[in-house]
Amino acid sequence: MTPRSPTSSAPWLLAGPGALFFIGLVLLPLALTVILSFHAYDHSSGIQNTFTLSHYVTVLTDGYYLEIFWRTLRIAALTTIICAAIGVPEAYILSRMRDPWRSVFLLVIIGPLLVSVVVRTFGWSMLLGSQGLVNQALQLLGFAPARILYTETAIVIALVHVMLPFMVIPVWTALQKLDPMVEAAAWTLGASHFTALRRVVMPQVTLGMLSGSLIVFGLSASAFAVPALLGGRRLKMAATLVYDEYLQELNWPLGATIAIIVLVANLCIMLAYNRMIEARARRTLG
Amino acid sequence: MQKNGPIALIFHILVLTFVLAPLVIICLVAFTPENTLSLPTTGLSLRWFTAVFAHPDFVASFWNSIWLATLSATLAVMFAVPAGLAISRYTFPGRDFLNALFLSPLIIPHLVLGVAFLRLFALIGATGSFSWLVATHIVIVTPYVLRLVLAALSGLDRSAEQAARTLGAGEWTAFRRITAPMILPGITGGWLLAFINSFDELTMSIFVTSPATVTLPVRMYMYATESIDPMMAAVSALMIAITALAMLVLDRAFGLDRILVGQR
Numbered sequence: 142m143t144p145r146s147p148t149s150s151a152p153w154l155l156a157g158p159g160a161l162f163f164i165g166l167v168l169l170p171l172a173l174t175v176i177l178s179f180h181a182y183d184h185s186s187g188i189q190n191t192f193t194l195s196h197y198v199t200v201l202t203d204g205y206y207l208e209i210f211w212r213t214l215r216i217a218a219l220t221t222i223i224c225a226a227i228g229v230p231e232a233y234i235l236s237r238m239r240d241p242w243r244s245v246f247l248l249v250i251i252g253p254l255l256v257s258v259v260v261r262t263f264g265w266s267m268l269l270g271s272q273g274l275v276n277q278a279l280q281l282l283g284f285a286p287a288r289i290l291y292t293e294t295a296i297v298i299a300l301v302h303v304m305l306p307f308m309v310i311p312v313w314t315a316l317q318k319l320d321p322m323v324e325a326a327a328w329t330l331g332a333s334h335f336t337a338l339r340r341v342v343m344p345q346v347t348l349g350m351l352s353g354s355l356i357v358f359g360l361s362a363s364a365f366a367v368p369a370l371l372g373g374r375r376l377k378m379a380a381t382l383v384y385d386e387y388l389q390e391l392n393w394p395l396g397a398t399i400a401i402i403v404l405v406a407n408l409c410i411m412l413a414y415n416r417m418i419e420a421r422a423r424r425t426l427g
Numbered sequence: 428m429q430k431n432g433p434i435a436l437i438f439h440i441l442v443l444t445f446v447l448a449p450l451v452i453i454c455l456v457a458f459t460p461e462n463t464l465s466l467p468t469t470g471l472s473l474r475w476f477t478a479v480f481a482h483p484d485f486v487a488s489f490w491n492s493i494w495l496a497t498l499s500a501t502l503a504v505m506f507a508v509p510a511g512l513a514i515s516r517y518t519f520p521g522r523d524f525l526n527a528l529f530l531s532p533l534i535i536p537h538l539v540l541g542v543a544f545l546r547l548f549a550l551i552g553a554t555g556s557f558s559w560l561v562a563t564h565i566v567i568v569t570p571y572v573l574r575l576v577l578a579a580l581s582g583l584d585r586s587a588e589q590a591a592r593t594l595g596a597g598e599w600t601a602f603r604r605i606t607a608p609m610i611l612p613g614i615t616g617g618w619l620l621a622f623i624n625s626f627d628e629l630t631m632s633i634f635v636t637s638p639a640t641v642t643l644p645v646r647m648y649m650y651a652t653e654s655i656d657p658m659m660a661a662v663s664a665l666m667i668a669i670t671a672l673a674m675l676v677l678d679r680a681f682g683l684d685r686i687l688v689g690q691r
Contacts, residue, residue: 152513156525159506159569163528166566167535170543177546231442234435246439248678250446256670257627259647260663264449266651267456267464267660274452302449363536365630370651380538380630387542387634400542407536 171404178397188394196398206382206399213379216293216368217361220300224357227301228308229350233342235309236316247313251306258303258366265299266290266371291373299367304360308353315349316342351418359407379403450667457664459657475661485662488646492626495557495642499564500621503572504614506565511576512602530570540567541634548635555637563635564625571624572617579613616681623673 178196181189200206235247253261268274269289276286289295319342327337365380372381379399386396431439452466459465460472479485507529513519514526532540544563545554553559583606591601607614629644636645643666651659 149517149519152517152519152522155509156513159510160525160528162506162562163531163566163569166544166547166562167528167531167540170547171535171539173546173550174539174543227442227445230435230438234431234439237431237435246443248674249443252671252674253446253450255623255627255674256450257629257644257647257666259629259644259651260453260666261449263647263651263659263663264453267452268449270464274448302445305446359534359536363538363630365538365633366648370648380536383538383542384633387545393546397542397546400539403536404539408534411534 174397175401177394178401180394182392182394184392187391196395197402199395200398200402209377209379209382210402212293212376213362216296216300216378217358219297220304220361221354221358223297223301224304224308225350225354228305228353229312229346231305232309232312232316232349233346235313250309253302254306259370261303262299262366262370265295265302269295269298269371290371291376293372293376295371296368296376296378299371300361300364303364303367304357307356307360308350311353311356312346312349315345319345348418348422351414351421355411355414355418359411362407363403453660453663454667456657456660459660462656464655464657464660475657476665478658479661479665482658484641484646485643485650488641488643491557491640492643495561495564496622496625498561499568499625500572500618502561502565503569503621504618507569507572507576507617508610508614511573511580515577515580529573532567533570537567537628537630541631544631545634554635555639557640560632560635560640560642563631564628567628567631568621568624571620572614575613575617575620576610579610583609612681616677619673619677623670 177188179192179194181191181193181195183189231250235243235250238246270276271286271288271290273290275289280286289298324337324341327341328334332340363380364378365384368376368378369381369384372378377385380403383396383399383403386392386399390396455466456464457475458471458473460470460474510525510529514522514529540563544559548554548556548559587609588601588605591605592598596604627644628642629648632642633645633648636642641649643662647659647662647666650662
């Protein structure tokens with residue numbers, strides 16, 4: 142490295158334009174939204190120039206909003222658990238494949254990440270509809286047709302599909318750092334396959350799984366397209382609630398309040414979780 | 428290398444089925460000759476693809492999205508490359524803050540960003556403007572470019588650059604002739620990833636597009652909530668085809684797993 146004096150203006154000239162752009166278009170709008178959430182609102186005359194805490198009180202005490210928050214948390218948690226249950230073994234299986242297959246299947250699993258969420262959700266709405274392929278298969282197997290579309294089940298299924306790559310990628314990355322010979326060494330030293338898996342592979346995988354869970358949970362809790370298209374009018378989640386407040390009820394201050402609560406909850410969960418992962422990493426990796 | 432057992436392979440096939448099922452069903456239904464969403468049983472037809480190209484709203488939104496993604500990815504590169512150089516090569520007060528600021532759109536839910544932009548635009552009277560829509564997309568895609576630029580810069584052998592400087596090249600010449608070509612794969616990969624992310628974005632765009640600037644995902648969302656006919660399947664199949672094509676190019680050129688999974 143060439144030594145640079147710390148007072149050089151070069152970094153500010155390089156990063157300055159981008160920094161100003163981001164301050165103006167990230168920090169400023171967020172600050173304006175926080176302020177908006179304290180503005181009073183009147184249904185006939187719109188946003189008032191007086192300030193109030195009433196939106197926060199309403200959202201945090203009214204059973205209608207609490208039920209939606211609770212549903213959002215429940216669906217996001219369930220999606221995270223199912224993603225881990227599918228994604229972790231799948232990443233392990235992928236890592237044990239030989240090369241042409243391994244790259245091809247890795248592409249198949251993470252490729253859908255690049256296909257628009259609207260497209261994938263639309264695919265699920267066709268599969269899960271009352272005349273959809275899933276119901277036809279159920280009937281062929283002798284079950285009664287089930288109403289899946291417009292239920293929480295449909296939302297969870299589609300969310301798992303959308304989020305799965307975010308779980309597979311970090312677990313896969315963690316497994317790449319693991320030398321396969323270490324597992325073989327454990328067998329040579331008399332460990333059973335199960336013990337080797339538990340003592341050698343699992344500690345590495347757990348770290349990947351924890352960081353994957355964080356991404357999956359955060360994205361699921363603020364997902365919009367899936368609940369909007371598969372939840373119907375009644376099954377709202379936090380994101381669809383904000384959308385309705387803004388573009389249908391036109392109560393922007395209330396919508397802003399919910400959005401700020403979503404943001405703060407997201408950041409708090411991330412910070413707490415990150416701290417947990419770091420503590421764990423220190424313990425397992427020394 | 429250990430082989431996977433039969434149970435592992437069955438699990439693997441089930442996961443593949445789950446991942447591919449919604450995409451396959453879209454591509455099949457898109458070829459239906461019927462008027463309803465159904466699997467083509469009597470024959471294959473291209474009528475719904477023809478219908479898409481004859482539908483002015485979809486065509487206009489498609490070009491909107493293409494322009495939006497091209498502009499925002501290009502401008503994001505112009506912000507991210509110098510910012511990446513500053514962050515990876517200098518130590519200066521505020522460096523960590525800048526890094527966090529540039530990567531923050533990855534952590535802030537798009538829903539919150541959309542609401543925040545809507546408020547800003549309402550206050551400054553910019554609602555419905557295409558240029559401001561581009562600005563919002565730059566915010567969303569810059570972190571993707573920056574991450575790849577930072578990865579490319581950190582893996583760089585700097586002796587060639589130092590040799591150029593010793594031989595009398597100015598900083599700009601050294602960057603243009605030596606550094607830029609060496610990090611070009613990172614920049615191109617970042618541009619493509621930015622393009623795809625902008626092209627697919629729905630949740631934020633739905634708040635800041637106006638009838639004149641509706642992007643393709645927003646148009647599709649609105650169409651899907653209003654009417655159910657196989658045209659939606661045909662548009663979706665086209666989007667899948669475009670994405671698959673982009674993936675193939677990305678994979679041939681850089682290795683898609685390297686771009687998505689991150690360089691080690």
